[in-house]
Amino acid sequence: MADDARGQLIVLAAPILDDPYYASEVDAIIEFHIAFANRIAAPDRVLVLAGADTADIYADALGPDRVVTAAMEDIWTRDFGIMDPASSVMTRYTAAGQGGGRKGQRDADAVQETHAAFLEGKGIIPVASDLLNDGGNWVFDGAGNAVVSTKFLADNNLTEDEARAALREVTGARHIAFIEADEQGGLEHADGVVSFVGDGVLLVNSYADDPAYEKQLLADLRRGLPGVDIHTIVNAYDGSDIYDSRFGSACGLYTNALVTHHAVYLPQFGIPQDVQALETVRRLTQKQVIPVASQQVCHMGGGVRCMSSQIDLVPSKTSRARD
Template sequence: MVNDTETNFLYLADTLPIKYPSFFKRLEALLIRCEVSYGLLPGTKDIWAVDYMPIQVGLEKFVQFSYNPSYLQGPKYADLITDSDKVCEQIGINPVKSTIVLDGGNVIRCDDKVIMTERIFKDNPNYDKDLLITQLRELLEVEHIYLIPEQPYDFTGHADGMVRFVDDNTILVNDYQRESKRFQQAFDAAIRKTGLDTIKVPYNPYDNKGTYSAVGDYINYLQMEDIAIVPTFGIAEDDAVVKLLESVFTNSKLVTIDASDIAKDGGVLNCISWNIRIDGSLKLIE
């Protein structure tokens, strides 16, 4: 499994500069300043690139899951579903195909471990649960798949706004002390079951209008080789989160960007990023 900290090339959707020109301008300037190599994915229909693009398992192995999430069902959402096959063809990737319905934002990975939410079962009701997990382990080439409950009110059911790996033994988790006791207990039990050490990250979406906005969800950062780009939102928790993550990412350069624009529409930095490892014989079209 290729970890975020091993990735050295960033793809963004070509819809991002169209739909969020001010944010893209800030992000592009930051990427250039930090010498992050990047390109635009052609022919996308929305900005959430991590969800519809394949998972990189090895340097030259990508697994393309079915991008057909429950929250985009019906004709009114057809214009939001990117044809991943066409995008991959245009940039020179030939992924292994799977009929399993799974968004990339629900795959949190590190070496031989993956964390995802139980949304995987809702999106694949025709699969036996044990068989589904076995097939996922084989496709992703990991030993462990840890399941956590979906966060209440998150229509996507993704894990990338809930937990992230620091290393093979440690994860960052949102501080859910203001969530319901029922969810806290289920989440804490699932995390304990992993046996991983945890570091709590401040989390405050509670002043947002409605449940759609991701403002206050810092754990949805972008991490690549030698750099972590952390979102800020102009709220009280910004400074505490940056200070905490500076102490965590001691081997990476940490920079910040105001991500309020995209967060108000439901996603943050990991959501818009398809960061991969390019090396040796793997030559993609930028």
């Protein structure tokens, strides 16, 4: 991994106030964004992309230097942003993130094109790839190890060996594990199942209620990631309050953490297991572990990692043209 002193730019996207999909959750999303942004620690930086309808709200709370007026068409920047900050790769955002089907793919492309245009306007040039994959389905440590769900194989009509070769070519990753998602259908993202908290140190949800799945999951990870130190972490999943049944819940999933070169921004849910999760992560990483309250948004299917993308604060690479 790069020098731990090197910071990353954490990018958040504000909701559009008149978007009916988020109407009941706008206040909670903005509250979460502001609290999360205030937890970002140097050398990391945060930038909120907001429309004219919310820019002043964020600027008043965070200061104008951490907000730019640039309306994005969705809030889940992890999925449609730069997938891998080390290689600057941006894979094609999949239809599942926008509800599926042909319309979903058209909407996904439009969301991503808006974001790519913004990045390019700021001199951050993505390396475009036609491979279909959401950023939430690429969990990496920056030292050559990554985890992807098998949805990637189906989306791209590839065998595991073909998929591994394709991802190695565009990202430079050396070892890639393919896992079955713990919930089939919908997004099937790996970042609700695993999280790298250091070079070669992987956290995996425990699945006490499904030991067969846990056994296979660990076997697949060990097969794909030789030399990686694998540890389980408490799984306090709570699906009692799900905003959209297509996307499930991220409540109680500590693996949905944002990990930068120097910090782990760990979701917290206001439940007793929070302390256990913090202790586990602090024992296993030398990075600063920063708790981030996520209970106000996790029922929407994400939070700390899902709502943020990360970009290395170094000069961008030359873009490859999108076919």
